[in-house]
Amino acid sequence: xxxxxxxxxRKLGLVIDLDTCVxxxxxxxxxxxxxxxxYGAALSDQDPYGADPQGTFLNRVxxxxxxxADGASQTVHFPKSCLHCEDAPCVTVCPTGxxxxxVEDGIVLVNENDCIGCGLCAWACPYGARELDQxxxxxxxxxxxxxxxxxxxxPEEDRExxxxxxxxxxxxxxxxxxxxxSNVSQLTAARGGMDLMPELGTKPVNKYLxxxxxxxxxxxxxxAPFLTPISEEPRGFLGWLDKTLGKx
Amino acid sequence: MHPAPSxxxxxxxxxxxxxxxxxxxxxxxxxxxxxxxxxxxxxxxxAVSGLLASVFHLGNPKNxxxxxxxxxxxxxxxxxxxxxxxLMVMGAYALAAIFWxxxxxxxxxxxxxxxxxxxxxxxxxYAQLATVPxxxxxxxxxxxxxxxxAGGAFLAGKFCIAIAAFLISGGVQIAAWRFGDRRFAARxxxxxxxxxxxxxxxxxxxxxxxxxxxxxxxxxxxxxxxxHGHRLRVIALLSxxxxxxxxxxxxxxxxxxxxxxxxxxxxxxAARWLFFAEAEHVVGLYYGKR
Numbered sequence: 001x002x003x004x005x006x007x008x009x010r011k012l013g014l015v016i017d018l019d020t021c022v023x024x025x026x027x028x029x030x031x032x033x034x035x036x037x038x039y040g041a042a043l044s045d046q047d048p049y050g051a052d053p054q055g056t057f058l059n060r061v062x063x064x065x066x067x068x069a070d071g072a073s074q075t076v077h078f079p080k081s082c083l084h085c086e087d088a089p090c091v092t093v094c095p096t097g098x099x100x101x102x103v104e105d106g107i108v109l110v111n112e113n114d115c116i117g118c119g120l121c122a123w124a125c126p127y128g129a130r131e132l133d134q135x136x137x138x139x140x141x142x143x144x145x146x147x148x149x150x151x152x153x154x155p156e157e158d159r160e161x162x163x164x165x166x167x168x169x170x171x172x173x174x175x176x177x178x179x180x181x182s183n184v185s186q187l188t189a190a191r192g193g194m195d196l197m198p199e200l201g202t203k204p205v206n207k208y209l210x211x212x213x214x215x216x217x218x219x220x221x222x223x224a225p226f227l228t229p230i231s232e233e234p235r236g237f238l239g240w241l242d243k244t245l246g247k248x
Numbered sequence: 249m250h251p252a253p254s255x256x257x258x259x260x261x262x263x264x265x266x267x268x269x270x271x272x273x274x275x276x277x278x279x280x281x282x283x284x285x286x287x288x289x290x291x292x293x294x295a296v297s298g299l300l301a302s303v304f305h306l307g308n309p310k311n312x313x314x315x316x317x318x319x320x321x322x323x324x325x326x327x328x329x330x331x332x333x334x335l336m337v338m339g340a341y342a343l344a345a346i347f348w349x350x351x352x353x354x355x356x357x358x359x360x361x362x363x364x365x366x367x368x369x370x371x372x373x374y375a376q377l378a379t380v381p382x383x384x385x386x387x388x389x390x391x392x393x394x395x396x397x398a399g400g401a402f403l404a405g406k407f408c409i410a411i412a413a414f415l416i417s418g419g420v421q422i423a424a425w426r427f428g429d430r431r432f433a434a435r436x437x438x439x440x441x442x443x444x445x446x447x448x449x450x451x452x453x454x455x456x457x458x459x460x461x462x463x464x465x466x467x468x469x470x471x472x473x474x475x476h477g478h479r480l481r482v483i484a485l486l487s488x489x490x491x492x493x494x495x496x497x498x499x500x501x502x503x504x505x506x507x508x509x510x511x512x513x514x515x516x517x518a519a520r521w522l523f524f525a526e527a528e529h530v531v532g533l534y535y536g537k538r
Binding site: 003018028052053054055056057060061062063064065066067068069073074075076078080089091092093094095096097098113114115116117118119120122123124125126127128131132133134136137138194195196197198199200201208210211 | 249305306307308309311312314315316317318320321322323324325328373376377378379380435436437439441442443444445447448449450451452453454455456457458460461462463464466467468529530531534535
């Protein structure tokens with residue numbers, strides 16, 4: 001049913017640290033790999049070895065340049081995938097009930113058996129989290145690796161989303177936002193985790209940690225204190241020395 | 249937004265069909281027999297072909313029957329149910345009118361209201377989307393209903409109403425364009441709010457996440473050249489509303505009617521193409537496109 005649950009028992013989601021992400025795109029590859037190389041319908045690619053490749057990816061990394069009022073600009077790498085919103089607009093617009101938010105953990109999923117590929121959920125998502133797979137004709141989106149996090153066949157340390165497991169910089173974190181003491185809740189509180197496009201009222205669960213403030217970039221000259229002039233117009237002994245040396 | 253031909257056909261044809269059905273339900277048809285049959289045939293033909301066109305837009309049509317299930321939350325689902333209900337009620341009304349010459353007044357009014365509700369529901373599919381500020385306003389529903397009533401009046405032979413409706417529709421369209429042009433900026437979604445990096449400074453896209461295209465760019469980041477868009481707006485207004493109204497004022501002879509109808513269709517298709525092509529989706533902010 002495409003009504004949203006009033007409250008979910010757990011609120012699973014990601015924290016993405018924009019200060020740490022180096023833009024390596026490893027999370028993009030591991031997500032594509034986990035969702036393509038295993039069971040289930042693959043994330044397709046069209047013309048992958050040709051001149052105009054296009055394909056379905058659930059997680060993409062943008063790079064933005066931010067220019068402060070004064071100082072040097074900063075490059076911020078920006079991974080973006082489904083934010084598993086509390087008030088997900090993609091869930092309520094779905095006519096078949098294929099798009100739903102789980103009551104037990106808040107993960108937003110697509111039931112591919114019911115999806116008619118109308119694309120309305122992709123139109124409703126402000127973040128571009130959903131892509132229509134051109135080969136399968138159904139909507140694909142980040143599943144928060146629901147097939148990994150509860151999977152008893154995987155070793156303990158692999159029971160987290162593929163993107164989190166693979167990030168070499170440790171910029172991605174996975175946990176339960178409903179638990180105040182979880183890693184994600186503590187990170188969000190400590191670093192001021194923010195919502196994307198809060199004005200649209202989607203109440204995203206994934207939080208982004210803003211880049212930490214940087215140095216202003218002024219140059220520090222160690223010899224400067226020693227090289228400052230003692231006086232512009234010397235008097236006394238120094239004045240006599242100055243005049244004598246000038247005559248030499 | 250990418251103006252998919254199937255969606256344009258769907259909204260235009262079903263709008264005309266249900267508009268005509270509304271007028272027929274309110275009692276505008278010939279008494280019985282072949283003239284009545286012609287009227288209903290055109291109405292049902294337009295409405296059904298519009299609905300069929302929408303099925304061509306689907307990536308996975310085999311599940312299409314499930315689209316009726318989520319009427320509690322989804323406007324698209326409600327539109328499907330209302331369309332079927334309107335067609336069934338008007339079907340009964342049509343049979344009574346054609347074969348028995350009876351006008352079942354209450355059934356007709358119910359069918360007419362269901363037809364208008366269907367058009368309204370179609371408009372809400374687009375008007376509900378907060379992600380397209382241009383559409384996210386009651387003017388969108390006003391636009392769809394005005395077009396539907398104008399076209400329906402014309403096809404039903406109610407030429408006085410049609411002339412007024414054409415001019416009103418033209419006015420609503422101009423209002424929608426003027427108001428819509430300012431909506432994205434007024435909403436306040438910027439690259440800074442999309443990335444949350446506004447607290448540091450001005451944001452621009454340094455590198456896109458992919459060098460090729462993708463579904464998001466193809467569907468939702470479609471850009472119409474300003475001059476091209478302006479020219480199409482003029483064509484839509486002239487051909488869709490002003491010329492047909494003027495022609496109807498001159499005469500209601502059949503050749504003039506055919507000309508007016510053809511011009512109206514061209515104008516409506518242009519207006520609906522622009523409706524989709526000029527819509528700006530906020531996801532474009534992530535690609536530096538706004």
